[in-house]
Amino acid sequence: MAHTLEDLVNMQQTADAAHARVLELGKAYGPPSQDGGWTEEQTETYNTAWKKWRAQAQEVQAAVTTYAKDEGKPRYEVEADVRKKTRHPAPEPAAA
Numbered sequence: 794m795a796h797t798l799e800d801l802v803n804m805q806q807t808a809d810a811a812h813a814r815v816l817e818l819g820k821a822y823g824p825p826s827q828d829g830g831w832t833e834e835q836t837e838t839y840n841t842a843w844k845k846w847r848a849q850a851q852e853v854q855a856a857v858t859t860y861a862k863d864e865g866k867p868r869y870e871v872e873a874d875v876r877k878k879t880r881h882p883a884p885e886p887a888a889a
Contacts, residue, residue: 798871801853805875805876808849815846818839823876839861857872
């Protein structure tokens, strides 16, 4: 499937949100090696979130590679553009 730069930005935002969820769970649960460890439910929830994040991140990376190849651009430039637009989106125009 051909992607636009905007598609790549949206994919990256989704992967970033999934990563934030993994970090949130890790902070909420504490280290798995703590006394008492994690419950089975916590472990399953964390592992599910982690797998979702990794799958989404892999999809973004593959799409960036394909887009760069299709556009004849260096991959690192496309990835930098995606990250810049993801982390520093252009402001929306004010309504008149």
